[in-house]
Amino acid sequence: MPQAQRAPARVALLGTGTVGRAVLERLTAWSGSSQGGRLSLVYAANSRHALGGRFGLLPEGVADLLQHEGQPSRLSAVELALQGGHGPRIVVDATASEEVALNHARWLSQGIHVVTACKLGQGTSLERWRAIHAACAEGNTRYGDSATVGAGLPLIRSIRELRAGGDRIHAIAGVLSGSLAWLFNHYDGLRPFSGFVREAREAGYTEPDPRDDLSGEDVRRKIVILARAAGVELEPGDVDVASLVPAELARLAKADVDAALPSLDQPLRDRFADAYKNGGKLRFIARLEHGKARVGLESLPADHPLAGGAGTDNRVAIWSDRYSRQPLVIQGPGAGAEVTAAGLLDDVLRICG
Numbered sequence: 001m002p003q004a005q006r007a008p009a010r011v012a013l014l015g016t017g018t019v020g021r022a023v024l025e026r027l028t029a030w031s032g033s034s035q036g037g038r039l040s041l042v043y044a045a046n047s048r049h050a051l052g053g054r055f056g057l058l059p060e061g062v063a064d065l066l067q068h069e070g071q072p073s074r075l076s077a078v079e080l081a082l083q084g085g086h087g088p089r090i091v092v093d094a095t096a097s098e099e100v101a102l103n104h105a106r107w108l109s110q111g112i113h114v115v116t117a118c119k120l121g122q123g124t125s126l127e128r129w130r131a132i133h134a135a136c137a138e139g140n141t142r143y144g145d146s147a148t149v150g151a152g153l154p155l156i157r158s159i160r161e162l163r164a165g166g167d168r169i170h171a172i173a174g175v176l177s178g179s180l181a182w183l184f185n186h187y188d189g190l191r192p193f194s195g196f197v198r199e200a201r202e203a204g205y206t207e208p209d210p211r212d213d214l215s216g217e218d219v220r221r222k223i224v225i226l227a228r229a230a231g232v233e234l235e236p237g238d239v240d241v242a243s244l245v246p247a248e249l250a251r252l253a254k255a256d257v258d259a260a261l262p263s264l265d266q267p268l269r270d271r272f273a274d275a276y277k278n279g280g281k282l283r284f285i286a287r288l289e290h291g292k293a294r295v296g297l298e299s300l301p302a303d304h305p306l307a308g309g310a311g312t313d314n315r316v317a318i319w320s321d322r323y324s325r326q327p328l329v330i331q332g333p334g335a336g337a338e339v340t341a342a343g344l345l346d347d348v349l350r351i352c353g
């Protein structure tokens, strides 16, 4: 059937923060285009306000309307808002909400597709991950997860396509955090590491509390998602994570963290000096090898495939049957609202068919 004849998908957007706003901007830019005609935004919400529009909302006005005319936000309203029409029903999760992630399996089992940037659905317990997959089978629905790792870079998709083509995945290694990529692309061992952390935070590359990045916990979730896509069903606790946050810094209240950041300086200076002596470069690497995963700082030869890249680039090497000597290497911006929103909406369009 030509695309113009398909009923448009009904879409509910959850989250109007950095990524959600970029989704709205992309939808606005699609107005009058073939992509725009394939879907209708019928619901938008943040944690406070929600707005429904049976015949579709104009994406450019949503943020303002939510503020001034929104109803109290309730996740139980999502199903009702998506009712009607003959096209697919899709929830786009642009939150970091555990409560929203807990609803993924329920929506999927009810015939509502889920597209998500949030790692709390697939990157936490195996029990939750298995429930999501069982719910897709039950509801004949799809789970769009391209934006959960690498902000929409074709990472998860390439792993799945290699396996669908009969390859076994032998190993995966990569720089999976945009903020840690930026930090170690810039750290020169001369100026204090804490200064680079503050600069990265001010530029919006790190979380407001940089310990969330430096602890490696975000990378733990990402390697768990990639491992499961590769057929290795790990629990998050199976991943050996070497945090960069010293124990005393980890214990501090959020308000005291900034003043204590210099406690990072000496340990990082020592690591840098060791790497430098051997011509190496420090990179924060996640690895999956022989069914085991680990995350931490490594010194790599300067010409190593994972030592390059610029800015917040992610860079991932995948070894498989066909790429057994030279890995497939995928590199590109692995953070940022625009690429993440594009990754989300690519998944939405794939579901629209």
Ligand SMILES: NC(=O)c1ccc[n+]([C@@H]2O[C@H](COP(=O)([O-])OP(=O)(O)OC[C@H]3O[C@@H](n4cnc5c(N)ncnc54)[C@H](OP(=O)(O)O)[C@@H]3O)[C@@H](O)[C@H]2O)c1
Binding pocket: 014, 015, 016, 017, 018, 019, 020, 045, 046, 047, 048, 049, 073, 075, 094, 095, 096, 097, 099, 100, 117, 118, 119, 147, 148, 151, 334, 335, 336, 337, 340
């Ligand atoms: N930023 C990036 O570059 C990037 C890249 C890849 C993936 N991601 C992922 O994308 C997600 C969103 O990131 P972000 O940077 O956009 O975060 P953000 O700016 O903090 O926005 C989060 C949004 O979620 C809303 N929210 C929270 N609980 C909700 C609920 N129960 N119902 C509806 N909305 C709810 C918040 O509402 P309020 O406005 O009321 O607080 C806020 O609008 C995260 O999971 C993040 O890990 C982000």
